[in-house]
Amino acid sequence: MIRIQAEDFDTSAEIARLTSGRGDVGAVVTFSGLCRDEAGTLAALEIEHYPGMAEAEIGRIAVQACERWPLTGLTAVHRFGRILPGQNIVLVVAASAHRQAAFEAAHFLMDYLKSRAPFWKKEHRIDGSTGEWVEAKESDEEAAARWR
Amino acid sequence: MTRLIYFAWIRERIGKLEEEVELPSDVTTVSDLLQWLRGRGEGYEAALQQPKIIRVAINQEHVEHREPIAGAREIALFPPMTGG
Numbered sequence: 001m002i003r004i005q006a007e008d009f010d011t012s013a014e015i016a017r018l019t020s021g022r023g024d025v026g027a028v029v030t031f032s033g034l035c036r037d038e039a040g041t042l043a044a045l046e047i048e049h050y051p052g053m054a055e056a057e058i059g060r061i062a063v064q065a066c067e068r069w070p071l072t073g074l075t076a077v078h079r080f081g082r083i084l085p086g087q088n089i090v091l092v093v094a095a096s097a098h099r100q101a102a103f104e105a106a107h108f109l110m111d112y113l114k115s116r117a118p119f120w121k122k123e124h125r126i127d128g129s130t131g132e133w134v135e136a137k138e139s140d141e142e143a144a145a146r147w148r
Numbered sequence: 149m150t151r152l153i154y155f156a157w158i159r160e161r162i163g164k165l166e167e168e169v170e171l172p173s174d175v176t177t178v179s180d181l182l183q184w185l186r187g188r189g190e191g192y193e194a195a196l197q198q199p200k201i202i203r204v205a206i207n208q209e210h211v212e213h214r215e216p217i218a219g220a221r222e223i224a225l226f227p228p229m230t231g232g
Contacts, residue, residue, distance in 0.1 A: 033232050047231070048156055050224060053208035054231075078231060090232050110232060116210065118224075119231025120156035133157045136228030 001074075002058045004049060006081040009091050018073035018095040025072050027099040029106040031092040037085035043126045045134075047089065049080045050118035061112040065094070068108070069101040076109060078119065111143040150217075152185075154195070155226035158202070161195035171217070178204050179213045181223065196225075203228060 001017075003009075011030060019025050035045050058076050065074060073095040083089055090113070094106040115136070123131030153166040175184045182199045185192045196202060204211050205224040217223060 049231070050153070050155060050205070050208070050226070053205055053224065056208050057210070114232040115229060117231045118155065118205070118226060118229055120227060121230045122156070133227065134230040136230050140232075 001076075002055050002062060003075075003077045004051070004054045004058075005077065005079060008079070008088055009077045011088075011091060011093075014075050014077065014091060014093050018075060018093055022072070024097060025095045026097045027102040028093060028095045029099070029102040030094075031090075031106050031110050032088060033090035033110075035083045035085050035087050035089055038123075041126055042085055042123055042131075043128075044085075044124045045083045045089070046122040046124060047080045047083060048120045048122065049078070053118050054078065054080075057117050058109075058113060061109055061116065064112075065105045065109050069094075069096065069105040071096050071101060071105055074105065074109070076113065078113070078117065080119070082124075108147050111140070111147060114140045115144040150220055151222045153222060153224040155224065157227055158195045158225050162191045176216055176218065177213070178206075178211055178215055178217060178223075181217055182213070182225075185225075201228060202226075 015028055062074050071094060075093040077091040079089055092106045092109050094102045096102040121134040125131045149168045150171055151166060151168055154162050159165060175181055182196055182202060186196045203226050206220045207222055
């Protein structure tokens with residue numbers, strides 16, 4: 001299940017959604033991405049996204065993950081709008097019978113999401129200035145390429 | 149008519165969220181489109197002066213610059229993504 005939303009998410013509720021009422025899940029891996037304060041200089045991040053394509057692209061990545069690993073469930077939630085240091089940005093929950101598939105699928109989904117899902121972060125500085133658009137990192141591209 | 153959509157600093161430099169354009173018949177690939185747009189004004193030139201780094205999606209799917217744009221209803225231009 002893929003959700004793109006402005007509001008916060010509840011990690012334990014998302015885990016429960018993949019496990020409650022079933023006995024075949026042996027492993028749940030969650031990844032939470034949070035907004036950093038960049039050593040006290042960042043007031044907030046403004047996250048812009050491409051509505052429609054953001055859901056579609058994460059959906060395409062999730063389909064690949066489900067084809068590659070034997071998952072019992074997979075959830076991705078990505079927020080947009082103004083996000084303060086310490087607040088949640090992204091959540092991935094991967095469930096499987098065994099841990100290896102859950103760990104790898106969550107890792108894969110995050111690595112691909114970083115370089116292929118249409119989101120952009122802009123920094124707002126604590127001194128009141130609007131900072132720069134966050135630059136994409138070469139290392140994120142390389143992280144995604146490892147899974148090919 | 150083709151709908152062009154811009155995001156992040158490309159949107160800011162061009163000064164538009166989106167626009168409908170009639171593409172000349174010799175604009176057939178994504179590369180052609182980027183070159184053609186650069187000639188439309190200072191903002192476009194500022195946004196697209198390094199065409200290699202511009203990412204493009206046609207009908208909400210990533211495409212390479214060499215790909216054709218025939219049949220595109222919606223073409224989005226954006227910088228490398230920084231979600232997650």
